[in-house]
Amino acid sequence: MKIGYPCINNSISRNSPSTFRLVSYSEHKLAQTIEGNLIHLNRILKYNVKNNLLFFRISSDFIPFASHPICELNWCKHFQTEFVQIGDFIKKHNIRISMHPDQFVILNSPNSKIVENSINELKYHCRVLDEMGLDATAKVQIHVGGVYGNKVEAINRFTRIFNDSSRLIDNGIRKRLVIENDDRLYSLKDCLSINQETSIPIVFDNFHHELLNNEEPIQIALEKAMSTWKMSRDGFPIVDYSSQNSVKGKENKVRKGKHAERIDLTLFKKFLEETQNLDFDIMLELKDKEKSALKALEIKTNKYCYCAC
Numbered sequence: 001m002k003i004g005y006p007c008i009n010n011s012i013s014r015n016s017p018s019t020f021r022l023v024s025y026s027e028h029k030l031a032q033t034i035e036g037n038l039i040h041l042n043r044i045l046k047y048n049v050k051n052n053l054l055f056f057r058i059s060s061d062f063i064p065f066a067s068h069p070i071c072e073l074n075w076c077k078h079f080q081t082e083f084v085q086i087g088d089f090i091k092k093h094n095i096r097i098s099m100h101p102d103q104f105v106i107l108n109s110p111n112s113k114i115v116e117n118s119i120n121e122l123k124y125h126c127r128v129l130d131e132m133g134l135d136a137t138a139k140v141q142i143h144v145g146g147v148y149g150n151k152v153e154a155i156n157r158f159t160r161i162f163n164d165s166s167r168l169i170d171n172g173i174r175k176r177l178v179i180e181n182d183d184r185l186y187s188l189k190d191c192l193s194i195n196q197e198t199s200i201p202i203v204f205d206n207f208h209h210e211l212l213n214n215e216e217p218i219q220i221a222l223e224k225a226m227s228t229w230k231m232s233r234d235g236f237p238i239v240d241y242s243s244q245n246s247v248k249g250k251e252n253k254v255r256k257g258k259h260a261e262r263i264d265l266t267l268f269k270k271f272l273e274e275t276q277n278l279d280f281d282i283m284l285e286l287k288d289k290e291k292s293a294l295k296a297l298e299i300k301t302n303k304y305c306y307c308a309c
Contacts, residue, residue, distance in 0.1 A: 001300060002096050002236075002281040004055025005293040009044045016040075019061040027073050030064060034075055037062050038082045045089060053293050055096040055281050058128065062099075066124040067117070076131050087132030096281050097138040098238065099125045108145040108158035115161060119169065126172040136175040137235030141203050144179055144186040144194065155190065159197040175233070178203050180240060181225075183211040188221050192228070201229045205240040206271060207285075211256070218274050226280060235281075241296075242285040243267050259285055263292035269299060 016036035020029060041058065048056055065071045076083070090097060105118040122140060129138045147154050162169055162177075179195075180203040181188040188209060191202045204225035206218065213221065226237040245258040263286055286292040 001279060002055040003284065003293055003297045003300060004048070004053055004057065004096065004282070005284050005286070005289045006057035006100065007059040007289075009047060009290050010288065011290055012040070012043055012047060014040055018059065019064045022065065022068070022070065025065065025070055030071065030073050030075075031078065033064055034062075034079060035082075038079060038086065042086055042089070045086070045093075045095065047290070048095065049093045051290070051294060052297060053290065054094060055098075055283060057098045057100055057283060060099060060101050060125065062128060063124065066127075067120040076127065080131070083128075083131040084133065087134055090132060090134065096235070097129065097132075097134055098141055098283065099128065099139075100141045101125055103143065105142050106145040107142070107161050108148075108154045110148055110157070119173070122173050122177065123170075126176050129176065130172060136233050138176065139178045139201075139203075139234070139238065140173070140176045141178045141180055141238075143182050144191065147185050151185075151190070155194060159194060162198050162200065178234075178238065180205050181208050181212070183208040185212075187212045187214055188216065188225060189214045192224060195228045199228075201234050201237070203238045203240055204280075205242075205285075207240070207242040207244070207259070210244075218271070219278070222275055222278060222280075226278060237280040238283060239280045240283050240285050241268070241271065259287065261287040263295050265295065265299060268296055272300065 014036075017033065018037055018040070020033060037059075041062070045056065048054065063075055066075065089095075101121050104114075105121050106114055107118050109115050109118070122142075125140045129140070132138075144158055145154065162174075178201045179191055181191050182205070188202070188204065194200060195202055202225040204222050206222075209216075209218070209221055216224070222239065229235075229237040242259045243264050244256070245260045263284065282296070284293050284296055
């Protein structure tokens with residue numbers, strides 16, 4: 001079991017911005033930003049290895065405007081050496097890597113332009129991982145998308161687009177794409193129906209499952225999600241872990257579905273106990289990032305040490 005966190009390390013200071021606005025675009029500024037992002041990612045990965053946090057999600061804005069028509073810089077060629085070096089470091093230390101495009105990536109949209117833009121964004125994410133020389137265990141994770149008044153048709157549209165090679169879903173995307181159950185529209189059961197038609201692995205989100213489910217107990221639900229992964233190709237299944245933020249908003253109410261700031265040690269221990277016979281990698285979607293990951297790693301280490309004794 002590897003434990004990780006997404007995109008940002010709050011323990012490492014950064015001097016240069018990670019992205020910029022379209023109105024400020026220039027090829028020189030883009031090259032400067034990418035160079036800074038590569039240097040910073042290298043620092044994060046070294047921190048993670050030192051602290052045995054061997055799962056990391058690279059930010060989607062790693063290459064700003066990469067899928068936008070304005071971007072004409074051949075960033076792959078320009079930074080080829082840096083990408084190879086980072087990839088070699090990742091492979092040497094057996095780090096698990098993933099990426100998670102923003103919510104505007106919607107493959108099942110009835111709008112063909114949105115689908116085209118989504119495919120281009122997925123190609124960019126896969127290209128980053130390809131340039132690092134990472135195998136198919138490095139995944140690109142998305143939500144299924146919208147319902148658009150008819151969930152059955154929306155699911156069918158997703159599977160048609162994914163399976164139709166004329167829609168430009170090439171092998172680079174097919175081998176890396178994974179979907180997750182969400183908290184409002186697509187439950188684990190819905191994702192399983194998509195998997196049956198596409199073989200796309202399912203990332204199990206425990207918090208989303210608490211908010212939207214079909215009354216499956218956590219271990220049974222996780223086992224179903226894990227069954228969609230082919231170990232020889234996909235590596236260990238991925239679980240997104242978080243819990244409800246208990247902080248009240250302006251109206252003195254807790255906003256349902258908001259991720260917690262930090263790990264609840266009692267809840268995390270309970271989760272490990274409920275899933276103790278299963279092996280998977282955990283991405284902690286908590287606001288304090290590496291701080292919670294370090295606490296989770298300590299709990300996991302002590303747990304397995306205790307069991308072994």
